[in-house]
Amino acid sequence: MDVSFDGVRYTYPGGVEAVKGVTLAIPSGQRFAIVGQNGAGKTTLVRHLNGIFQPTEGTVHVGDWTTTGHTIAELSAKVGYVFQNPDEQLFARRVIDDVAFGPRNLGFDLDRAEALVAAALEQTGLSAEAETHPHHLSLSERKRVALAAVLAMDTPIVVLDEPTTGQDERGVRMIATIVEKLQSEGRTVIAITHDMDFCAENFERTVVMAQGEVLADGAPSEVFIQDAVLEKARVEAPQLARLADALGWASRPLTVDSFVDSLPAHRR
């Protein structure tokens, strides 16, 4: 399902304008990442997708719907939103109850709900923790419970707010696999991240935001070469792009393989 922001502005009740005229069209099935420093307006922008915020100006479309015409509950059937802080999302006494809440609430029949819950727990590596109280898990595990709870809702759009925070290497790989699988199922994946390597390796399109505006929009290979934009947004390029830059290369490889492939050409 596609989404679009058309001239979206959002001003918080206290008067702070967090989003200043953003226009973006995200086609169905795209892996789309938003990067930018803390306070750039990233979370405020994506919270429009499930109606937590309604634009002060402009419109937000989710599929055929304009978000202003629909409730958060209605939009939640289309947009699964994984919060940055899992404790804003989790409330049940058992992991399985948190994960099952969404599909039950959406009125899925029991068999479908059970299958979705089991699959979500497996994908997030939490099958063995189904009976555990979420508060007995580490923060990184609770983040995966929050992710599982959204996966089980089977929504065509999945929004991930800082999905790799606190995750170890295995956790990051698990999330990368989930992102890939969601896309292979035709879902739209929108992620906010400070992890530029995760972004460069797993997303086909990256938007850089600063002070409520979009400064750059394109493939990671096009975005992470725009030094002036990265500096203005206080965004650091992925590790190997920084290395290539420091070595004076014109190209900015983003993965280990592409970096090593480029090495022989840079021998004097």
Place this chain on the structure above:
Amino acid sequence: MIDLADVSYAYPDTDHYVLSHVNLKVEPGTVTGIVGASGSGKTTLAKIISGFIPHVDGGELSGSVVVDGATIADVTLSEAVSHVGLVIQSPFNQISGAKFTVREELAFGLENLGVAREEMAERVTAVAELLGITGLLERSPYALSGGQQQLVAIASMIIMNTPVLVMDEPTSQLDPGGTRMVFDVMSSLRDAGITLVVFEHKLELLREHADIVHVLAESQLIASGPSRAMLADPRLEKWGIGSTRFTAAAAAARDRKLLSKDAELPVSLTDAVPEFRAFAAKKGA
């Protein structure tokens, strides 16, 4: 400054030992990095060093924990926190909930110690400047972004001037710029004589700022060494910690015989540049 001898621990109502026979010595005025996969016991170890275990969480703790000359199990929690401060993993849970502004939040710990009002105000101003949060002082701690809350949580511990600071993933919510700033602050605290223990997944920054790195795996501190050697160690993969792309690229280049096998693997950008420059300077085969 920190001496853990044969420390084992199980949380209440379990017989599973999260940590088993852990030994750790930390020299004063150093930054010690501790890495480990999720669930390896990092947060538990952070709580043990800072006295939250056993004073708050209870459970079964054996062995000896001495921090800044105090045997942690024998002193009260209020005495323990005068020796060691803990920045917990989730800033949302570090905010006191009792104060309406960041300024009051930062002063909260000092108020409890009865610090004079003028000194309190000076220390709040100084710590806010150090962490670049002066502009947030009149805001509600709850109206801040996750990253801003994390800076407030860190500031609320630094202001206490404890000789030892333990930080459990202190930059998890921060953007790259904020992360670098917090690591720079850690180094300047170390230069001022503070002893820091930091639990982190960000290996490049640990390489740049930690004097020594320990690995927590299989319920134990299983390996340790200077930051570059430890963080480039191929066993980190097995322990679920992974490596930086700098290390991975150099290892892949070695496998393809593009880099010498004898070259020490880089962990950070600063390590990697000379290794790859040396390669580029060599005549092609």
